[in-house]
Amino acid sequence: MIIEKATLDVIPGQAAEFERAFAEAQTIIAAMPGYREHQLHRCIEQPDRYVLLVWWNRLEDHTEGFRQSAEYQRWRALLHKFYDPFPVVEHYRQVSGVLSGAQV
Template sequence: MITKIAQIEILPGQEDAFEKAVTEALPLFLAADGCDGVDLQRSVEHPSRYRLMVRWETVKHHTVTFRASDAFTRWRALAGPHFAAPPKVEHVYPVLAH
């Protein structure tokens, strides 16, 4: 299991619209092959900064399967207009769980 973490900067004043877009896109992620869950977190110090965390069975499920799907295209159509910059994305895996 890996987690994709996307740090997303949103255009100021569009935070509510972005959160609604992610809510609308949630079924797209959850129906995707290999997706095991989604979390969205908002920064306290930087209220226009979010971290979208999506749990995938493998990196390939995200980078190949999902990114080549119509669901990804729809996700970007919903959320992309609110982005202030391209998301910064990395994949992580647990090395210590407590």
């Protein structure tokens, strides 16, 4: 499993419209093969910045399956107009677990 992390800087004043568009767009990504789950978080210190986390079974599920699909074109039409600059997208693989409630 991998995690896609995208830092999304939304044009100032367009956060509410972006969130409405994302509510529609998230159904697109959720229907893709290899998709597991996603989370969208809004920054407290910089309210026009978001972080999108998407869990995929394999890197190729995102880079080939989603990004080369017809559905990606709809995703792009809904969301890409809000970004300035264009998002940096990175992929991560887990190397350690979480100690829930434990002190190290």
